[in-house]
Every structure is written in structure tokens, then in C-alpha cells.
Amino acid sequence: MAGKIKQMIDTIISQRAKDNAMLAGVIKTKLMLKGIDPSKFTPQSPDDPAVIGKLEILMKEL
Amino acid sequence: MNIKTAFSVKPDVQNAVADIKSQLKNFDPTLVVFFASSIFAPEEIAERMESSFPSAETFGCSTAGEIVTGKMLTKSITAMAFNKNAVKDCKVEVIENLNKESYRAFNAFQRHFGQSMKEMDPHKYVGIILIDGLCCKEELIMDKMGDLTNVAFIGGSAGDDLRFENTYVYANGKSFSHAAVMAILEPATEFSFIKTQSFCELPKKLVVTKADEFTREVYEFNGKPAAVAYAEALGVSVEEAKKRFMHNPIGLVFEGEPFVRSPQQIKGDGMVFYCSVKEGMELSLLESTDIIASTKQSLDAAKAEMGSISGVVNFNCILRTLELGQKGLCEDYGKLFSDVPTVGFSTYGEQYIGHINQTATMLVFK
Numbered sequence: 228m229a230g231k232i233k234q235m236i237d238t239i240i241s242q243r244a245k246d247n248a249m250l251a252g253v254i255k256t257k258l259m260l261k262g263i264d265p266s267k268f269t270p271q272s273p274d275d276p277a278v279i280g281k282l283e284i285l286m287k288e289l
Numbered sequence: 290m291n292i293k294t295a296f297s298v299k300p301d302v303q304n305a306v307a308d309i310k311s312q313l314k315n316f317d318p319t320l321v322v323f324f325a326s327s328i329f330a331p332e333e334i335a336e337r338m339e340s341s342f343p344s345a346e347t348f349g350c351s352t353a354g355e356i357v358t359g360k361m362l363t364k365s366i367t368a369m370a371f372n373k374n375a376v377k378d379c380k381v382e383v384i385e386n387l388n389k390e391s392y393r394a395f396n397a398f399q400r401h402f403g404q405s406m407k408e409m410d411p412h413k414y415v416g417i418i419l420i421d422g423l424c425c426k427e428e429l430i431m432d433k434m435g436d437l438t439n440v441a442f443i444g445g446s447a448g449d450d451l452r453f454e455n456t457y458v459y460a461n462g463k464s465f466s467h468a469a470v471m472a473i474l475e476p477a478t479e480f481s482f483i484k485t486q487s488f489c490e491l492p493k494k495l496v497v498t499k500a501d502e503f504t505r506e507v508y509e510f511n512g513k514p515a516a517v518a519y520a521e522a523l524g525v526s527v528e529e530a531k532k533r534f535m536h537n538p539i540g541l542v543f544e545g546e547p548f549v550r551s552p553q554q555i556k557g558d559g560m561v562f563y564c565s566v567k568e569g570m571e572l573s574l575l576e577s578t579d580i581i582a583s584t585k586q587s588l589d590a591a592k593a594e595m596g597s598i599s600g601v602v603n604f605n606c607i608l609r610t611l612e613l614g615q616k617g618l619c620e621d622y623g624k625l626f627s628d629v630p631t632v633g634f635s636t637y638g639e640q641y642i643g644h645i646n647q648t649a650t651m652l653v654f655k
Contacts, residue, residue: 243439250411250439252544253642257435259543260428260643262567288407288436 230270235282236263261285291375291477292600292654293318294630296357296367302329305366306337318342318370320379320474322417322602323349323459324356324634325366327449331457331464334366339462345370346379348460348470350419353448353607354635359627361610361619361635363450369600369632375654378402378475383460385468387426391433398473406438409473414440415480415652417602420469422446422456422637425505427644428565430469435642440473443482443652445604445636446644456637476654481595483651484641485587486549487609488575490542493522495572502565506556510572514558522574531555535608538647539572547575551608551646563638563646580609581621584649588625591653600654601626603633608647610635 236258244251255265263278295312297305309323321342325334331351338347349368357367380401382394395406402409416434420427427446434442447456458470495518499509510518520530523537531554540547550564550572566572592598603626613619633651641650 253439253441256543256546256548256642257432259541260435260548261432262569264543264571285436 228274229272231274232272232278232282233268233270235279235286236265236268239282239285240265291372292630293370294358294368294632295370296355296360296362296365298362298365300328300364302333302337305329306334306341309366309368310341313370316370317372318345319373320371320376321345321347321368322632323347323366323368324352324632325349326355326364327351327452328364329366331459335459335464336462338459346381346472347462348381348419348472350447350459350470350634351449351457352634353450353637354610356603356605356623356626356631356633356635358629358631360623367632367634369602369630374477375599376474377477379472381460381470381472383458383465383468383470384430385465387424387430387467387469391430391437394471395437402473406440409438409440411439411441413475415474415476416440416442417472417474417652418442418444418469418640419458420444420446420640421458421467422448423453424467427638427640431640431643441482441642442471442640443604443650444640445634445650446638448607448635448637451607478599479595479655481591481653482641483587483591483653484648485584486547486648487578487580487583488538488540488547488549488647489578490540490547491574491576493574495519495522495539495574497566497568497570497572500566500568502567505562505565506559507562507566508559515560516555516558519552519560527555535612536577538575540575541570542573547573548643548645549575549647564644577612580613581618581625584622585625595653595655597655598629598653601629601631601633602652603631603649604636604639604651605633605649606639606647607635607637609649
């Protein structure tokens with residue numbers, strides 16, 4: 228399977244930033260500091276369980 | 290004037306706090322933030338600052354040097370007082386168990402402000418965090434807070450004048466070690482942030498291939514022993530590389546903005562940092578530039594953006610202070626802030642979005 232990480236990242240950014248570009252930048256930075264570079268994931272990226280686990284924790288806080 | 294600063298270099302707590310109180314007479318603060326050299330007894334300074342300003346919230350921390358309008362100081366207490374026209378509301382919480390209590394603090398903020406931290410408007414509220422500078426828990430706390438709210442937290446890790454024995458945070462008339470003070474402010478005016486670090490990015494990349502993020506230790510970069518890979522990136526021997534830590538830290542660079550990770554020591558073939566790095570991170574080698582010029586540029590940009598500045602709280606890395614000291618530039622740095630009410634301190638780590646090194650993070654009030 229592929230693309231789940233990109234989908235999760237997009238969901239987190241859209242739900243947290245609500246179309247606010249400044250906030251979207253902050254959230255991307257927070258992801259970078261967690262070790263997840265949003266720019267490196269595409270719809271073709273493989274579903275890495277370790278990354279998905281980190282993102283699931285974050286999605287629970289939404 | 291709705292934000293005022295004061296400082297004292299009197300060597301005993303009683304007289305120093307009395308000195309600060311006298312400088313702030315006829316001013317009715319709702320909040321007093323203070324930074325104190327570790328020469329002052331922790332319990333006594335916390336208690337005296339609170340009793341001197343009974344109508345205000347008071348919080349602060351111990352330092353590795355203090356900053357006040359126009360000056361960098363040592364062995365002093367510096368303070369910034371805000372009246373209700375500067376800060377409408379403020380809630381201060383202490384996290385004594387750094388592993389578990391973020392939620393408790395956030396619940397207290399929610400009760401006080403009557404809304405959840407998730408829903409709080411980051412343009413209306415701002416958080417300040419001061420944390421024990423020797424606890425190595427900054428990343429944990431900042432990461433958790435970042436998950437729970439869009440409100441920005443900015444701050445610094447407390448110091449102890451480079452003794453590295455005990456650091457303290459102060460709140461509610463008490464001092465705390467192994468703890469963090471968190472405050473949510475509702476400023477009456479606009480506010481903004483400065484994050485400034487004086488480095489340029491070099492083309493050499495170091496990918497973390499083996500690390501323990503909790504001990505802040507990197508065992509391997511690019512599949513090689515970390516110390517060897519770092520030295521190779523610099524083009525010098527490992528022995529020579531040890532002398533380059535301050536001049537050539539590494540950084541996580543995102544959209545041109547470095548989040549600096551400063552090497553602390555070489556341990557075996559590995560390297561220990563002042564900030565955690567995670568496996569898989571691609572880091573860039575950095576090279577120091579001119580602290581005075583880049584800080585001035587950041588301040589000027591903030592002034593241009595905001596029109597005017599009524600106050601700055603400056604969390605300035607001790608490594609920057611040491612570099613300024615080595616170059617005889619402390620007075621010049623202080624003068625950058627001579628026309629703006631400023632308070633701050635030399636930190637053992639800086640906070641803004643995450644935990645960073647060799648950076649100045651500043652909360653700026655219009």
C-alpha cells in the first residue's frame with residue numbers, strides 16, 4: 228500500500244491550520260521536528276508503519 | 290507606557306528586589322516577569338518578588354546572564370512589568386513532573402480562559418515557557434504542547450551561570466527545580482516573534498543513521514561514526530573538529546530556516562548534542578556569521594512589520610553570549626535593544642515551536 232502518510236499529513240495540516248497559511252507553516256515545522264518531513268511524502272510513498280504510528284498519535288489530539 | 294523594565298545589580302536579594310520595586314513605583318502591574326543570576330537564593334527571590342508585587346502574577350527563572358534595555362548584565366536581577374493595558378489576562382502554571390503534567394497545566398488554562406487549548410486563537414494568546422535547563426525534557430514538553438494547541442509557546446531553559454549544577458524556575462512565590470513554568474498571556478496589543486540565529490547553511494549534509502534521541506547522542510551520520518562524519522564534512526581531523534562546535538553546529542533546515550542543534554562533546558566515536566536529533570533527520574552543516582548584524586536585521590524587520598515595539602522578551606542562547614563575550618561585543622549586543630523596553634536572559638536552550646540551540650527567540654509586543 229502507498230500514500231497513507233501523505234493523506235494523514237494533509238489531514239492534520241488542514242484540520243489544524245484551517246486555511247491559515249502561517250499556521251500551516253508552523254504545523255509543517257512541528258512535523259519536521261518530529262522527524263517527519265512533509266515534503267518527502269507523495270501519494271506514491273510506501274506506508275511506513277513507524278511514521279504512520281507517529282501521525283496516528285498526532286491525529287488523536289485533533 | 291504600559292510595559293516597564295527594571296534591573297538591579299545589588300548583591301543581596303532583599304536590596305536588589307527593593308531596588309526593582311522602587312523603579313516600578315507608581316506602576317500597577319498585572320504581570321512581572323523576572324530573570325535572576327544564580328547568585329541569588331532561589332526560594333528567597335521567588336518569595337520576595339511575589340510579595341513586592343502582590344497584585345501581579347510573578348514568574349521567572351535563574352540565568353547564565355541577564356539582559357535588560359540596552360545592557361547585557363551578570364549577577365543581576367532584571368524584570369519586565371506589564372499593566373492591564375499591555376496584558377489583559379495571564380495564567381501561570383507549574384509542571385513539577387515533566388513526564389506527565391502537561392495535560393494538568395492545559396486543563397488549568399482551559400478552566401481559566403473558558404475555552405479549550407485546541408480552540409484558543411493563536412493571534413490572541415501567547416504562551417511563555419521557562420524550564421529547568423538541566424532536565425533534558427525540553428523536546429518532550431514542546432512536542433506535547435505543540436500537539437495540543439496552536440497557541441505558540443516561546444521561552445528559554447534556565448541557567449546557573451555555567452556551573453551546570455542546579456537551575457530554577459520561579460512562580461507563585463516559590464522556586465522549583467526539575468520543573469517548568471508555563472504562562473498563557475492575553476496581550477492587549479499585537480505581538481509577534483523573532484527567531485534569529487547567525488548561521489549560513491553549507492552544502493554538506495549529515496543524515497542521522499543511528500541515534501538515541503533521549504540522551505541527545507548521535508552514534509552515526511551517513512552510516513559512519515558521527516564524529517568521523519562531522520570531521521569529514523568540515524574537512525578536518527576529529528581532534529580539530531572538537532574546536533569547531535560553536536562555529537559549525539548543524540541544523541535541521543526547513544524552507545531556509547535553520548533549527549540549530551549544537552554539538553556538546555565527542556563521546557567515543559559518537560557526538561552528544563544540546564538538543565535531540567532523530568534517526569532519519571537530514572541535517573545541514575552550518576557556519577556562523579555576524580550575531581550583531583543578523584540580530585539587528587531581525588529587530589529592524591519586526592519594527593517595520595509592527596510599526597512600533599513596546600517591549601521585547603529575549604531568550605538568548607548562552608553560546609551566543611559566550612561568542613559575543615569572546616569577541617568583545619556584549620555591549621554592542623545590549624545597545625541593539627537600547628530604544629525598546631527589553632528583558633531577557635542567557636539561556637541553556639531556547640524554545641519556539643520546538644527546542645533549539647544557538648538562537649535568540651524573542652516575544653515582541655507592539
